[in-house]
Amino acid sequence: MPGWPAGPLGSSGPMIDTRLLLDDFEVTAARLARKKVDPALPEAARDLARRRREQVRRVDEARSAMNAGSARVGALMRAGRRAEADDLRAELASRRAEVDELEATLREIGAELDDVVLRIPNLPADDVPDGAGEEDNVVLRTHGFDPSVYAGAKWAPHWEVAERLGIFDAERAAKLSGGMFSVLRGDGARLLRALVTFALDLNRDHYEEILPPHLVRTETISRTGHLTKFDTQAYRVRDDDLWLVPTAEVPLMGLHQGEILPEAGLPRRYMAYTVCWRREAGAAGKDTRGLQRVHEFHKVELVKLCKPEDGEAELEALLADAERPLQILGLPYRVVLLCAGDLTFSASKVYDLEVYAPGVDKWLEVSSISLVTDFQARRGQIRFRREGGGVEFVHSLNGSGLATPRVWAAILELGQQPDGTVRLPAALAPYLGRDAIG
């Protein structure tokens, strides 16, 4: 079913409900302020939304008059009163011009409103802590991390470990595709495949596994908020109107775009393993060594659609689902609650999961568990029908179920042995048929 109704503004990108700006401006502006939004933005949006509403009324009135006149022409024609019909017709032609003019103005206001609204992020949840940026995030808990184990000892970075074992070939990857690409070999390739299968198997009872296309339309990707003036992360296929998915979240969220789901069908829980492509524009020189940041990687993504009142509970459950593989693999990690100022554009509340990698001595972000509320659903027109009647937007959530190559890299750094081999998590033995590489 191609072609779903355009959003209220007929624009691209996710957006907040302008009605919040119209009906509850003070509270909404205060919440946006916590996200470090320029206060001029919500004010401008409110003013434009008002102007737009007024203009809609003018257009409707003019059109109503037009429609009534046209109906009268029809009636006159049927009555055989030709001359009168012709007179009225001539008169209506000029009214037509009037309507066209009013509509043009409406479009202008709409475009201006669009321009402002698209820069307004989702509202932060009330229980998200205040803060300006990364430094104000809150580490909620740390799991399986004993700093004394890593103090002093010599831990090689994963690229050294991997190249020594011959399972990672950065040089040939560069030859094939350039920097920030990878070639995995032998047990390295198998380890990655094992991680993916392990994660899918782990969640098979709670999520429906989807194998989606890796190329999506402009329409699909822009309605998830991953293609905006400000987001140039995705690769475009040159000769077709298609984009390589930067995350499986894009096709998964796209699944129900334009649909009205039955309440009984919620929540929907989907998972998908896909390759992910990201241009990483603007990240030049950051984490370029090894596999912390690459243009092409493999990931199992979890996505949920639920009723608004279930969002919080689903978020906690999603967090648990993302932690489980790290626990079973025995990786030291911590749970970070992002402060309002560090929240991503579309999210209202986010937990980051970070695995400790001793070789680079860093906490690597391996999952970002996000509650998006109705922000994406509004843009994608994903709704549900209450059993008692009434149609509302669903709330959406997403997070990585398991993200390579960072988990892959962490396993290599954490498992390294004095003899140069790498001990692998026992949970992967069924997939690899061994417990060590080298």
Place this chain on the structure above:
RNA sequence: GGAGGGAUGGCAGAGCGGCCGAAUGCGAGGCUCUUGAAAAGCCUUGGGAGGCGACUCCCCGGGGGUUCGAAUCCCUCUCCCUCCGCCA
């Protein structure tokens, strides 16, 4: 890639440019009848915007055009079906 046909409400399926947001059937919900159920009968049953409300406006795959007026005519895009070609 080439040739042709199609897209209408939850589904099926009508719709001479005005009386069509849209017949009819099915499905769903409510009511009547009934001890209960079935059958039968009556009524309701898409989404969005605005208004206290009467009500008004927009949407018949998407976008654009012709016209006083478009589900209906024209252009274009997308998708689906049939046939031919190619192919893992």
